[in-house]
Each structure stands twice: as structure tokens, then as C-alpha cells.
Amino acid sequence: MTTTEPAALAMAHAPLAHVPLAQRTLPSMLQRQAAVYGERPLLRVAGHQWLHRDAARVAGARAATLAEAGIVRGDRVALMTGNGIEFLDVFLGSAWHGAVVVPINTASMGPQIGYFLGNSAARLLVIAAEWLPRLADVDWTGSPLQTVWIIGPWDGTVPAGLATLVQFARVQALPSAASAGAPAAVDAAPVQPGDPLAILYTSGTTGPAKGVICPHAQYHGWGANSAAVLGVGADDVLCTTLPLFHINALNTFAQAALTGCEVVFESRFSASGFWPSMRANGATVVYLLGAMVPILLAQPPGEGERDHRVRAGLGPGVPQAAARDFLERTGVRLLEGYGSTETNFVIATAPDSPRGGVMGWLRPGFDARVADEDDAALPDGEAGELLLRADEPYAFASGYFGMPDKTVEAWRNLWFHTGDRVVRDPDGAFRFIDRIKDAIRRRGENISSFEVEQVLLSHPGVASCAVYPVRSELAEDEVMASVVVRHVGAFDADALLDFCAARLPYFAVPRYLDVVAALPCTENGKVQKYKLRERGVTATTHERRPAQRAAAPRPAAT
Known part of the structure; x- marks a missing residue:
């Protein structure tokens, strides 16, 4: 694939080529x-x-x-x-x-x-x-x-x-x-x-x-690729508030181990404590997710936002306007990128990228295709599913544990199918359009609508339901559910949400709840969630009580 890459991304060889495979x-x-x-x-x-x-x-x-x-x-x-x-x-x-x-x-x-x-x-x-x-x-x-x-x-x-x-x-x-x-x-x-x-x-x-x-070898690759994108060197201090049970924070340890620098793991994200923590730790590289930046920008401006050593940040999914405001207020340029637990850091921007508003350019060692429903390549400018593969052995995940059918489905035709709809521009940049999969992403967490629906359906008062994302004021997803109840007169929306809170991670509990007479379905009975998403929050939608939401231990302003 021939592209015009920013200078910081133009490399003659894959970033892992100098490390023998056996040592990865x-x-x-x-x-x-x-x-x-x-x-x-x-x-x-x-x-x-x-x-x-x-x-x-x-x-x-x-x-x-x-x-x-x-x-x-x-x-x-x-x-x-x-x-x-x-x-x-x-x-x-x-x-x-x-x-x-x-x-x-x-x-x-x-x-x-x-x-x-x-x-x-x-x-x-x-x-x-x-x-x-x-x-x-x-x-x-x-x-x-x-x-x-x-x-x-x-x-x-x-x-x-x-x-x-x-x-x-x-x-x-x-x-x-x-x-x-x-x-x-x-x-x-x-x-x-x-x-x-x-x-x-x-x-x-x-x-x-x-x-x-x-x-x-995939873990080694995550560290090597991320360090290359961020320009991590032996004198850097990496600092993250993200949880170690996700690849993002685990990856920071690999970056430090490979480059000889230092990494600091904080226990949680705090909007009011973020910059004091970065200054106290001497951080030079930080790691943020999409919703974290609007939360930080909602804090009152202060001198502490400039009095730090941070030179770079990784901010996948940060809205372009928020990234621009963040740069103006803090002096920190956030780099965009694309990767998943199944793949690696395959697409990224750089400090000298010619433009923003994109996921970035393909990194050395990987191949990408924007494809139609038959996995055939689409021309630049036309939206399709992002398919990925790696040049190096074991640079991607090996599959899904105990799920051979799901593994074959995701890796069919020798490509990993991301489920994300993107566009490739003539200059080689990839732009994210939306998710093809029925998934929800909130507070940096992927939420299975299926799992939320199973909890809702286990409540004796719920006959059927559909769970789907709606956009929030933080430019991320909020969880919304439409439910058909068995007895309308006896239904208590807050009680149902409390029922969910005892059985779901806090970030997966619906914020919005609609009681509907019936779910929109196709002729063969498949729920048409796109119609529910298009309708979104209305005047009759029940919103989870602020006190209920505040009680949840989530990464928000303090």
C-alpha cells in the first residue's frame, strides 16, 4: 500500500524487525x-x-x-x-x-x-x-x-x-x-x-x-509500536491512570521495559487531581481516553495546566475540537491512533501529521483494507469495514479462547474484521465513521448490549428489551434500554435500574430507560435497533437518578 505518511511515521522497516522473533x-x-x-x-x-x-x-x-x-x-x-x-x-x-x-x-x-x-x-x-x-x-x-x-x-x-x-x-x-x-x-x-x-x-x-x-509476541509488539509512536526514550516518565486489567495500561509497562524509562501507575483518574499528579510524578508522557479530555476541560483553567513536563499524550477517540482546546490550554498535543485487543497499534498520527480529525496513517508492519460485505477492497473515499493483518508472526491475537466459531468468523479470508466502518482518504489517512457491531463504549469500556439485555430479562417485570448507545455530553456513548414490561402499573423504573446495578459493572448500567409497548422488529423478528437509536432520548425517557449515578465508582471529576 502506497501512502504519503508523516515523517515521524515513515520508517523503512517494521519497528520489531531488529528484535529476533524468538526474543519477543x-x-x-x-x-x-x-x-x-x-x-x-x-x-x-x-x-x-x-x-x-x-x-x-x-x-x-x-x-x-x-x-x-x-x-x-x-x-x-x-x-x-x-x-x-x-x-x-x-x-x-x-x-x-x-x-x-x-x-x-x-x-x-x-x-x-x-x-x-x-x-x-x-x-x-x-x-x-x-x-x-x-x-x-x-x-x-x-x-x-x-x-x-x-x-x-x-x-x-x-x-x-x-x-x-x-x-x-x-x-x-x-x-x-x-x-x-x-x-x-x-x-x-x-x-x-x-x-x-x-x-x-x-x-x-x-x-x-x-x-x-x-x-x-503481540504484547512485545504493543510496547514497541506504542513507544515508536510516542517517541518514548530512556529519560521519559510514563504516567497512566488507566486500569492494568486493560491492554492500554499493560502496554505502558512494555514500553518502559523496552526503552529503559520509568512508568508510574496511579490508582484512578481524577479530574481535579490529574495535573497535580502529573507534576508530582514528573510525567513526560500521559495516556487519556476520549471522555477524559472533555472532563479535564470542564475544570476551571489554572496555571497548573502549563506547569508540567508532559511533552506528549496518547488520546484515541478524543473529539478533534477537544484535542485542539486541550493543546491550547495545556500545551500537550494528543496523538490519535487505532488498535484493539485483538490486533496491535496499527494506525496512528504523529506530531507532524499534516492534519487532524483522522485516526492516522497505517504503521509499518501492518496492512489494512476498507472492504465491502464480501471483503473486497473499496476505493478511497468510500466507507466500509476496516480489515487488518500483520506482516510479523504472532503480532495479533491468536483467536478467542474456547470459541473456534467466533475466531473463524473474525479472522475469515486471512483478515481480522474489526467491525468498524471507516474511510481511507487519498493521502492514506483513515477516518472513523461508526461501529458496525452492536457494541457500546462508555468510560473507556466496551459494553456488551447482549449482557445488559440478559440482566434486564432476568427481572420478573421485563418481557423483552433492547439495549443500544446514545451520545452523551462527553462525546461518548451512554447506555439506553427500551423495555416492554409485563405489568405497566406495577413497574418501577428506578427499582429496575437498582436491580441492574447489583448485577452489572457500574459503567454498563443503563442511564436511560424507555418503556415501550413493543420493540420495532423486522418481518423475521429481529429488533431494529437503529430505529431506537435514531429516536434516542425523548421527553418520556426515564433517566437514572443523579444520586444513583454518583454512587458508582467511575472515572469522573472529583
């Missing part, structure tokens, strides 16, 4: 950084600090405790905790041991946790003590789970609702990997670049969430 594994990455950058600062998180040489040492020590617990190469280790040193300890230790990490969104409630554990067939669950009670709603029938490790303050008491779990699984505090009685650190397992490193769950569109199998 996390253990190799940790061993290299220990040898090359050993005494340089690597990370700061929740009061803990590591040098680059510490990462391999910690990984080997944690791997020894995993081996002692009976975890073997290829076993799945589920991990549900916030941005803390324990997350990285278990993540790196599992990779060193050849096990597969299954990060779980900390907003997940019992039904979702049970699904992730069951679908991945995890043998070990590492979970923060504060979320232990959520396991009471998990169906343990047929679960291969053998051990639960608890992170944080825990008095050893197992909630009464977990009686079934303790019958077949050991529940204990996270074993210390550094105490005198801990097993000796072990050597890295001989993992290969195509071996699975993690299973990252991404919300399904017409079914349950899919576990994306991320090989070691």
Missing part, C-alpha cells in the same frame, strides 16, 4: 532490561518502586510460589485487583512460569466473574479482599478452580456465601515471594513467542464476552 517474549524482555537498564528506575505504584533489574527477580520469585501451588505451564491464573504492585507481581510471575494471566475488570460482579473463571477454566484466582464477597454469586458447578489467593488486609474469614467454594478450593492469603520461608526463585520457562501470555476479555456484541488470546 516477556521473560526475554525482563532478562534484557535487567542486563541493559538494570540500575535505572522502572516503576512506581502505590508506594512501591522497582529498578529495571527488579522485574526479573520478582518474576522468578513469584513463579516459584505458583509452582509450589501446583500451577504448571499453560494453566490459567485469574487476577482481579486494582493498580497495585500485586498485579504486576502476579502478571510477570505467571508469564515467567509459562502460565496464562486472565485479568478481570474490577467492576465485574458475581455473574461476570463466574463467566470469566468458567470460560477460561482458571485453576488459580488472585483477588483483592474487598471483592471477595462478590464471589458469593458465582456458580461453581464444574469449576476447575483449586486455589484462591487473597490480596490485602484479610482476617482469614471466608464469607458465608462461599461455603461451596471452600469445599474444593484452598482460600488463603497471597503467599509472600520474598520471605525467608518462600521457595527459591525459578528459571524462566522456555516460552515461545506464539505462546499465550494473557486472555483479555472484550465484550461480545451479540453474545457473551470473548476471551482474546494474546501471545507473548
Whole structure:
């Protein structure tokens, strides 16, 4: 594909070409950084600090405790905790041991946790003590789970609702990997670049969430590509408030490990605390999602927005006007880009990009096609589905865990089908138009309309429903549901939303609710959601109470 690329993106070879494929594994990455950058600062998180040489040492020590617990190469280790040193300890230790990490969104409630554990067939669950009670709603029938490790303050008491779990699984505090009685650190397992490193769950569109199998080389590629786009060097300080259970924040560790710089993980996003945090951390590169920028711009202007060291930011999905205002107020240019859990950082802008308002230009090492329904290429200027593939082995995900049919569907005809409608302009830039898939994206999270609908349908008062996105004041999606109720007179909209809040992650609970006599359907009974989206919020729409929304722990202004 011939394009006119910005100078910062025009590279003769793929950014991974200088690293032999066999070395694109996390253990190799940790061993290299220990040898090359050993005494340089690597990370700061929740009061803990590591040098680059510490990462391999910690990984080997944690791997020894995993081996002692009976975890073997290829076993799945589920991990549900916030941005803390324990997350990285278990993540790196599992990779060193050849096990597969299954990060779980900390907003997940019992039904979702049970699904992730069951679908991945995890043998070990590492979970923060504060979320232990959520396991009471998990169906343990047929679960291969053998051990639960608890992170944080825990008095050893197992909630009464977990009686079934303790019958077949050991529940204990996270074993210390550094105490005198801990097993000796072990050597890295001989993992290969195509071996699975993690299973990252991404919300399904017409079914349950899919576990994306991320090989070691894909993770290496995420770090290398992101570092190249952002120009990350050894003197940078990367700082993110995004959660480690998503690829965006996990990727920042890879960037630091590959370049010898330092990364700081904050526990959460705060609009009022963002710039003070960036100044205190000495951040030079920051990571933002679409809705975060309008939230920051809604804060009163202050000198602190300019009194910082930040030179660049990654801001996929930020509206063009907001990115322009952000640059004027803070002096920070946000770079756009496109990637997904299944792919890599394949499309990006650069500081010298000739224009904004686009996702960017194709990066070296990847190929892209804008295609029609038969996967045939469309000419520039015509909208179609974005299809992607990589030149390098294992640069993309290996498929969906336990879902061969979904894997074949997504990777058919040797292309990964993104489900996004885009346009390619004559200068090679790609512009996002909309989502083809029935998905919702809110607060940086992908929401499955199917999963929200299943919760709504489990309420005895709901006969049928449809869940779909509507635009919010933050230039992102809000969740809206249209429901057909069994008894209109006895229906309580707030009670239904409270019912959802107890069973869904906070970001997936509908903000808007319409009670309708019937859902618009095709002749064969398929709900025509586009008609509901076009109608949107009306005068009769019920909006979730502000107090209900404020109670949810979400990344908003403080």
C-alpha cells in the first residue's frame, strides 16, 4: 500500500524487525532490561518502586510460589485487583512460569466473574479482599478452580456465601515471594513467542464476552509500536491512570521495559487531581481516553495546566475540537491512533501529521483494507469495514479462547474484521465513521448490549428489551434500554435500574430507560435497533437518578 505518511511515521522497516522473533517474549524482555537498564528506575505504584533489574527477580520469585501451588505451564491464573504492585507481581510471575494471566475488570460482579473463571477454566484466582464477597454469586458447578489467593488486609474469614467454594478450593492469603520461608526463585520457562501470555476479555456484541488470546509476541509488539509512536526514550516518565486489567495500561509497562524509562501507575483518574499528579510524578508522557479530555476541560483553567513536563499524550477517540482546546490550554498535543485487543497499534498520527480529525496513517508492519460485505477492497473515499493483518508472526491475537466459531468468523479470508466502518482518504489517512457491531463504549469500556439485555430479562417485570448507545455530553456513548414490561402499573423504573446495578459493572448500567409497548422488529423478528437509536432520548425517557449515578465508582471529576 502506497501512502504519503508523516515523517515521524515513515520508517523503512517494521519497528520489531531488529528484535529476533524468538526474543519477543516477556521473560526475554525482563532478562534484557535487567542486563541493559538494570540500575535505572522502572516503576512506581502505590508506594512501591522497582529498578529495571527488579522485574526479573520478582518474576522468578513469584513463579516459584505458583509452582509450589501446583500451577504448571499453560494453566490459567485469574487476577482481579486494582493498580497495585500485586498485579504486576502476579502478571510477570505467571508469564515467567509459562502460565496464562486472565485479568478481570474490577467492576465485574458475581455473574461476570463466574463467566470469566468458567470460560477460561482458571485453576488459580488472585483477588483483592474487598471483592471477595462478590464471589458469593458465582456458580461453581464444574469449576476447575483449586486455589484462591487473597490480596490485602484479610482476617482469614471466608464469607458465608462461599461455603461451596471452600469445599474444593484452598482460600488463603497471597503467599509472600520474598520471605525467608518462600521457595527459591525459578528459571524462566522456555516460552515461545506464539505462546499465550494473557486472555483479555472484550465484550461480545451479540453474545457473551470473548476471551482474546494474546501471545507473548503481540504484547512485545504493543510496547514497541506504542513507544515508536510516542517517541518514548530512556529519560521519559510514563504516567497512566488507566486500569492494568486493560491492554492500554499493560502496554505502558512494555514500553518502559523496552526503552529503559520509568512508568508510574496511579490508582484512578481524577479530574481535579490529574495535573497535580502529573507534576508530582514528573510525567513526560500521559495516556487519556476520549471522555477524559472533555472532563479535564470542564475544570476551571489554572496555571497548573502549563506547569508540567508532559511533552506528549496518547488520546484515541478524543473529539478533534477537544484535542485542539486541550493543546491550547495545556500545551500537550494528543496523538490519535487505532488498535484493539485483538490486533496491535496499527494506525496512528504523529506530531507532524499534516492534519487532524483522522485516526492516522497505517504503521509499518501492518496492512489494512476498507472492504465491502464480501471483503473486497473499496476505493478511497468510500466507507466500509476496516480489515487488518500483520506482516510479523504472532503480532495479533491468536483467536478467542474456547470459541473456534467466533475466531473463524473474525479472522475469515486471512483478515481480522474489526467491525468498524471507516474511510481511507487519498493521502492514506483513515477516518472513523461508526461501529458496525452492536457494541457500546462508555468510560473507556466496551459494553456488551447482549449482557445488559440478559440482566434486564432476568427481572420478573421485563418481557423483552433492547439495549443500544446514545451520545452523551462527553462525546461518548451512554447506555439506553427500551423495555416492554409485563405489568405497566406495577413497574418501577428506578427499582429496575437498582436491580441492574447489583448485577452489572457500574459503567454498563443503563442511564436511560424507555418503556415501550413493543420493540420495532423486522418481518423475521429481529429488533431494529437503529430505529431506537435514531429516536434516542425523548421527553418520556426515564433517566437514572443523579444520586444513583454518583454512587458508582467511575472515572469522573472529583
